[in-house]
Amino acid sequence: MQQFSYTHLFQFTEDLLKKIGCSASDAQLGAKVLLSADLRGIDSHGVARLSGYVRLWEKGRINAQPKIHVSYETPSTAVVDGDGGLGLVVAPYAMQVAIEKAKQVGTGWVSVKNSNHFGIAGYHAMLALDHDMIGIALTNASPLVAPTFSKERLLGTNPIAVAIPAKEEPPFVADMATTTAANGKLEMLQRKGLDTPTGWVQDKEGNPTTSSHGVKEGGALLPLGGDKEHGSHKGYALGAIVDILSAVLSGANYGPWVPPFVAFLDPLPNLVGQGIGHFFGAMRVDAFRPADEFTSHMDQWIRRFRSATPTPGHDKVLIPGDPERELESVRRTQGIPLLPPVVQDLRELGNKFGVPFQ
Amino acid sequence: MQQFSYTHLFQFTEDLLKKIGCSASDAQLGAKVLLSADLRGIDSHGVARLSGYVRLWEKGRINAQPKIHVSYETPSTAVVDGDGGLGLVVAPYAMQVAIEKAKQVGTGWVSVKNSNHFGIAGYHAMLALDHDMIGIALTNASPLVAPTFSKERLLGTNPIAVAIPAKEEPPFVADMATTTAANGKLEMLQRKGLDTPTGWVQDKEGNPTTSSHGVKEGGALLPLGGDKEHGSHKGYALGAIVDILSAVLSGANYGPWVPPFVAFLDPLPNLVGQGIGHFFGAMRVDAFRPADEFTSHMDQWIRRFRSATPTPGHDKVLIPGDPERELESVRRTQGIPLLPPVVQDLRELGNKFGVPFQ
Numbered sequence: 139m140q141q142f143s144y145t146h147l148f149q150f151t152e153d154l155l156k157k158i159g160c161s162a163s164d165a166q167l168g169a170k171v172l173l174s175a176d177l178r179g180i181d182s183h184g185v186a187r188l189s190g191y192v193r194l195w196e197k198g199r200i201n202a203q204p205k206i207h208v209s210y211e212t213p214s215t216a217v218v219d220g221d222g223g224l225g226l227v228v229a230p231y232a233m234q235v236a237i238e239k240a241k242q243v244g245t246g247w248v249s250v251k252n253s254n255h256f257g258i259a260g261y262h263a264m265l266a267l268d269h270d271m272i273g274i275a276l277t278n279a280s281p282l283v284a285p286t287f288s289k290e291r292l293l294g295t296n297p298i299a300v301a302i303p304a305k306e307e308p309p310f311v312a313d314m315a316t317t318t319a320a321n322g323k324l325e326m327l328q329r330k331g332l333d334t335p336t337g338w339v340q341d342k343e344g345n346p347t348t349s350s351h352g353v354k355e356g357g358a359l360l361p362l363g364g365d366k367e368h369g370s371h372k373g374y375a376l377g378a379i380v381d382i383l384s385a386v387l388s389g390a391n392y393g394p395w396v397p398p399f400v401a402f403l404d405p406l407p408n409l410v411g412q413g414i415g416h417f418f419g420a421m422r423v424d425a426f427r428p429a430d431e432f433t434s435h436m437d438q439w440i441r442r443f444r445s446a447t448p449t450p451g452h453d454k455v456l457i458p459g460d461p462e463r464e465l466e467s468v469r470r471t472q473g474i475p476l477l478p479p480v481v482q483d484l485r486e487l488g489n490k491f492g493v494p495f496q
Numbered sequence: 497m498q499q500f501s502y503t504h505l506f507q508f509t510e511d512l513l514k515k516i517g518c519s520a521s522d523a524q525l526g527a528k529v530l531l532s533a534d535l536r537g538i539d540s541h542g543v544a545r546l547s548g549y550v551r552l553w554e555k556g557r558i559n560a561q562p563k564i565h566v567s568y569e570t571p572s573t574a575v576v577d578g579d580g581g582l583g584l585v586v587a588p589y590a591m592q593v594a595i596e597k598a599k600q601v602g603t604g605w606v607s608v609k610n611s612n613h614f615g616i617a618g619y620h621a622m623l624a625l626d627h628d629m630i631g632i633a634l635t636n637a638s639p640l641v642a643p644t645f646s647k648e649r650l651l652g653t654n655p656i657a658v659a660i661p662a663k664e665e666p667p668f669v670a671d672m673a674t675t676t677a678a679n680g681k682l683e684m685l686q687r688k689g690l691d692t693p694t695g696w697v698q699d700k701e702g703n704p705t706t707s708s709h710g711v712k713e714g715g716a717l718l719p720l721g722g723d724k725e726h727g728s729h730k731g732y733a734l735g736a737i738v739d740i741l742s743a744v745l746s747g748a749n750y751g752p753w754v755p756p757f758v759a760f761l762d763p764l765p766n767l768v769g770q771g772i773g774h775f776f777g778a779m780r781v782d783a784f785r786p787a788d789e790f791t792s793h794m795d796q797w798i799r800r801f802r803s804a805t806p807t808p809g810h811d812k813v814l815i816p817g818d819p820e821r822e823l824e825s826v827r828r829t830q831g832i833p834l835l836p837p838v839v840q841d842l843r844e845l846g847n848k849f850g851v852p853f854q
Contacts, residue, residue: 212602214572215783243601244570249784272741285801287810292801300737310740312733318726335725344807362720362727367693368676369720375670375816376734378801379658382668383630386793387784393800410796425573426607426745435744438768442751443643443650443736449702452645458733 140481141473147185148173150488150495154188157491158195159202160224168226174261176474178462180313182322183258186480189487191224191255193401200224200254206231209251213243217388218250222413225256225277229416233265233275236420240271244425249388252412255279255399259299260313260462266301266420267309270429273301274419276380278390280398283317284358285374286366289344291358292393295320296380301459303423305433307440311459316377317359324350324359337364383417390415498839499831505543506531508846508853512546515849516553517560518582526584532619534832536820538671540680541616544838547845549582549613551759558582558612564589567609571601575746576608580771583614583635587774591620591633594778598629602783607746610770613637613757617657618671618820624659624778625667628787631659632777636742636749638756641675642716643732644724647702649716650751653678654738659817661781663791665798669817674735675717682708682717695722741775748773 148169155165176184194200204223208216216235220228232248239246256262259275266273279294295315302310319338327334327350334350341347342356346365353359361373385392390411397405397414423432446455476484481495488495506527513523534542552558562581566574574593578586590606597604614620617633624631637652653673660668677696685692685708692708699705700714704723711717719731743750748769755763755772781790804813834842839853846853 210785212780212783213600215602215779217784242571244573245603245605247603247779272745284807285804285813287806288801288804288813289807290804292804298734300733302737302740310736312730312737314727314730314733316730318721337726340807344805362730363676364726368695368722368726369672371814371816372670372672372674372720375658375672376656378668378816379660379670382660382794382797386790386797387630387781389785389789392793392797410793421573421605422570423745425570426575427568427747431747432744435750435768436740439740439744439750443646446643446646446648446650447702448645449642449647449698455643455646456729458729458736 139475153493164227171226171257175258177466179465197401216248220253225254228253229256229262233262233418236418240420240422245421248418250416251388251390259297263299263301267303272421275299276417278381278384281394286371293377296377304436307437318364385415388415497833511851522585529584529615533616535824537823555759574606578611583612586611587614587620591623591776594776598778598780603779606776608774609746609748617655621657621659625661630779633657634738634775636739639752640717644729651735654735662794665795676722743773746773
């Protein structure tokens with residue numbers, strides 16, 4: 139795979155976003171958020187999606203110059219209206235509102251409507267860390283997931299991200315789809331011609347399958363757990379909670395009404411809300427105990443777990459966020475690998491908008 | 497199995513709690529919280545545990561007359577010190593603090609230290625529903641769960657409960673351990689001499705096992721997902737988040753230091769905090785949008801999911817809380833079934849304290 143430097147991909151993305159009409163600051167922020175996925179190894183959510191965002195803009199489904207604003211608020215809560223903007227810029231705005239409220243009253247909670255795909259949830263949750271706050275970021279997404287016992291796809295992969303500061307140790311950063319496996323992993327198996335493990339996918343009849351093409355062929359991803367016997371009703375409940383906090387609370391679309399990310403599929407008629415929804419939380423740790431006490435105990439928590447005796451065949455117990463942080467330090471210096479079809483796609487996109495990609 | 501009426505078990509539990517020194521109001525509340533588990537079919541957390549609480553009291557590890565109080569607060573947050581009381585009464589106190597804060601500033605978030613086992617998480621989350629609030633209840637618990645790649649047990653089954661009000665539909669109530677299966681299900685399989693499915697348990701060497709005796713023999717329960725390939729790192733992260741919000745935030749014990757529920761095991765030396773920890777949240781839905789709009793959309797969400805086409809061999813898609821609510825309506829009228837060893841245990845307990853159980 140070809141490697142590209144972070145600064146090169148950043149410049150390309152920033153320039154491209156300017157070409158579709160984003161302000162200079164939005165283009166810069168959008169590029170930063172999008173590429174945080176490539177740095178952290180969540181390749182399916184990074185620059186590989188840039189042309190997807192652009193196609194939504196071409197269809198009039200993304201507003202490049204949104205007037206993002208707070209449409210309702212109390213001392214600890216707000217609803218943000220994304221005005222159809224890129225989720226990549228709507229989400230940091232909303233997270234900032236949550237952080238400001240936490241400064242005032244201890245915690246801030248913001249539900250967002252009228253937005254679009256926001257990149258990786260972890261980026262937004264991590265914005266809280268510099269303020270000695272715990273950050274939470276959730277989003278709903280287009281329906282690819284079948285609840286337990288459902289033949290129909292009614293939920294997105296609806297991720298949960300939680301970032302928790304420590305003192306000398308790096309922060310705890312969980313960022314997970316509420317499915318057994320995310321769609322990006324299916325695509326990798328498809329390219330290699332491999333089947334999936336059990337519990338990842340059901341076919342279009344609603345039966346378990348190990349075909350990595352199962353979702354494309356009308357089947358569905360399965361909630362974390364895979365089947366009832368292994369707790370899929372819990373993964374379904376988690377995905378449902380994310381959907382409700384992100385969209386029923388804000389006035390966005392929920393469940394099967396969430397508009398598809400791919401521009402060639404139209405949203406359903408009779409939408410129940412506006413755009414897609416997110417939910418953000420920020421909690422000042424010193425709203426509970428002195429920050430120094432909290433972060434010292436987090437260090438102790440992290441060290442105890444990291445030093446646990448491993449199971450046979452494994453080196454060590456990981457802390458959520460460890461693999462992504464390690465990969466980020468490698469990719470910042472050694473570059474970001476892109477698959478040939480992604481490179482080809484970015485070249486075509488660049489040519490179309492007069493921003494050469496090499 | 498013998499059936500017992502709710503009022504009979506309630507009276508017995510209330511009388512017994514008075515005998516160990518609880519106030520009249522605490523004994524009544526404790527009985528109500530404990531028996532909500534039996535009503536909702538979570539038999540492992542109900543009256544079957546009463547003698548366990550009493551044994552902890554006998555060891556001096558439960559304070560029957562606690563001075564539960566707020567030890568720190570901001571407009572949207574508080575830490576509650578349970579003063580070593582029964583979690584059954586500490587938790588409703590803390591949830592009430594969260595609800596009062598939500599009335600004032602939109603949301604309330606309370607982390608609790610110096611507490612004990614609080615019964616079922618769902619009871620406490622559901623306290624928010626009457627106020628048109630979303631309720632959240634988390635707790636840590638004694639270490640029975642091995643994180644992904646860990647041979648050691650470092651987490652409890654650390655449940656997450658979320659209750660969300662609707663209008664004409666019954667509320668959405670999720671209440672789930674963050675493991676593939678809770679310990680109560682293992683006990684049922686042991687009694688029947690059956691193995692577990694894969695992904696529930698590892699043996700004391702850290703290898704996967706299907707022995708339903710695996711945990712008793714020094715093994716561990718596994719996080720939701722079961723193994724890495726099926727997303728157990730996500731279940732581990734969820735259990736870890738519950739532990740941190742419940743205990744690192746409040747100053748309770750976390751991870752392997754959480755004191756055991758069983759009185760015959762002593763707490764570890766060099767504890768890192770006080771008692772076990774809980775975390776509660778209450779969010780006024782009208783801190784985001786008019787309550788009537790929210791609950792109407794919740795009705796639509798619930799109806800759409802409940803009417804989804806089911807997979808082969810299943811009748812319908814369930815909403816979290818459906819099975820427990822249906823069972824509660826049966827058990828309130830027809831009685832609560834108790835296993836012979838539980839009946840025997842309650843008889844002995846009653847004889848010891850002069851509260852006949854028949």
